[in-house]
Amino acid sequence: MRYIEEFQDPRLAQRLLEEIHRTVTRPWALMEVCGGQTHTIIRHGIDQLLPDSVELIHGPGCPVCVTPLEMIDKALAIASRPEVIFCSFGDMLRVPGTDRDLFQVRSEGGDVRVVYSPLDALHVARENPDRQVVFFGIGFETTAPPNAMTVHQAHRLGIRNFSLLVSHVRVPPAIEAIMRSTECRVQGFLAAGHVCSVMGTEEYPRLSERHQVPIVVTGFEPLDILEGVRRTVLQLERGEHHVDNAYPRAVRPEGNAAAKAMLADVFEVTDRSWRGIGTIPDSGWRLSARYRDYDAEHRFPVADLRTTEPADCRSGEVLQGLITPHQCAAFGNTCTPRNPLGATMVSSEGACAAYYLYRRLGDGAEKQEANSVV
Template sequence: MKYVEEFRDERAVRVLADALRRSITRPWTIMEICGGQTHSIVRFGIDELLPPEITLVHGPGCPVCVTPIELIDKALAIASKPNVTFCSFGDMLRVPGSHGDLFSVKARGADVRIVYSPLDALALARKMPDREVVFFAVGFETTAPANAMAVYQAKQQNVRNFSLLVSHVLVPPAIEAILSAPTNRVQGFLAAGHVCTVMGFYEYEPLAAKYKVPIVVTGFEPVDILEGILLCVKQLEAGRAEVVNQYSRVVVREGNRRAQELIQQVFEVIPRKWRGIGEIPASGLGLRAEYREFDAEHRFQVTSTIVQESRDCISGLILQGLKKPPECPAFAAQCTPEHPLGATMVSSEGACAAYYRYRRQRDNLDLSGAKP
């Protein structure tokens, strides 16, 4: 398959890993922002190919992981209403709120549906004018244009029974929060390729300059990720801190201007709470006043109480790159995908779930003996 196989080529991977070994002279800590990249790194075992000087830490770029539990509770409350058809991307359905998840609400009779696009939810609303159709608009900048388009079209076409439960977050404020924390140990970033497809990478240039960190816009395949790390290490070794674009087959500096305009037209930047991290100023998107009528929180007026997360869960430290999943005493013990204590174990892109799925028995597993 074109655009996949050549980026999973064993020989190309080896060449990059060798180049990395030759380029590095001292230890560096690099964070990949995006959960999709974390998943690739662990799934393909990319970190096994890295020289020991490199420590990869996993960032907060998993939308399922950082959606606050209060918002999940609101989703459950709205979805439970008898006249509501609640639509969501698939992986939000098993994220636990304080009492159950969307799957359990569905099992109790709620109309909860997996859709592949917010425009599918809008089409449902047109088809079922007697029902309230709500779409759970979760995600980073990547999913924002399609969600903006759904609301824009709903307003244009006067589809009054459609609304969004919005939980949109933004990458640059999260990077800034990590860099400005006194405990920060991240020296370079792999920025999320698909976020930059929409937003470009000009917003990262002031961050690279202010905090003196190299930021490499990186794709998701093994060759992309290794090349991203190599471009980052070369800058670190040379004392440079620039924004470099590894994912140039998809990303341009300006991004997709029309998508950005649409986002701006429909959404405004607001403070958002990140699960495990807390509130970050100007770190999310909410619907503008002109689109308030399409805001499910406004329409349904559901309240939620502040919820205490499990004391044993260190997902906040993991999302900030301060700890790795196996460093958590609860990992693979009290906390498993069947009984997750925190969101990083729930989402397929959460760092804990990725470690659990691909290497939980690593300590007692001698892979060197495994041979074809």
């Protein structure tokens, strides 16, 4: 509670905003990489309180949103099998596949269960030795360590009826892909503090130097975001580009040694497909050879399944920061949280869900109204 109160102090927010306004002399485009940061920005109207010349672009930082359609369809195929108990976090159940979602599989008789930890799924496997239990392992560097630990535990305990459907992705290669895009307008990044709390910051200096962009590690409360913006803009105005840790209460340069060791033991780096973006080299993990028997894609005949993204969903452009949600014709019309076309409208961290929840339906009038408060 202490941190929540301190990092939402409106008086301190006003001071940071005033300093940002004084500092900025030209247009800058910054990207926040985390969906949690996106929701903080939209909920508190931070993007509207900043100078008009500071643009915040929403990046591919929602783990549910970037899970590719083919992986959703693989989950649906596995969950439909009568011998399977399919376990997942709740936010994945409404993510649409090609023609249905996990809720529909459950309504058709599939044994689909919501769990709160991958270890819960392992417990289900121990209680049901005659069934195959699969856990849907998605997310960035933050959720990968507990999933790796669960596979390690299953191997150590000899639990053979447990497997992991792996769709883990890594942030630094995504930043690399964004910067290499010919359509990229990003001049600085707000890096995700929780990712860096696990992995540290050692991968970021090379990115910052190669593309000459500031990368500021940032937290998730309003003052965290504003301080991240302030430091990023200050670097840009000075013509500098380096990695700056604005989240030292949680992030150390070396990261979490135990978590990184577990990742190195259980996973190996591989190319990964990102929903709406495509394949990014070395941007994900898969189970290493030692644990390959726990890979659900190898245990069930789904490895060759391929799909095509729906043409009327522009979530891929939203994830790349090329458009904002309300620039999609389907947003709020044929695509709503109750009837989503894409994962960005389903996830609690999705940009489309944030815009819909906080009634961000346009830019002009709301920006003018917010700035009149400053």
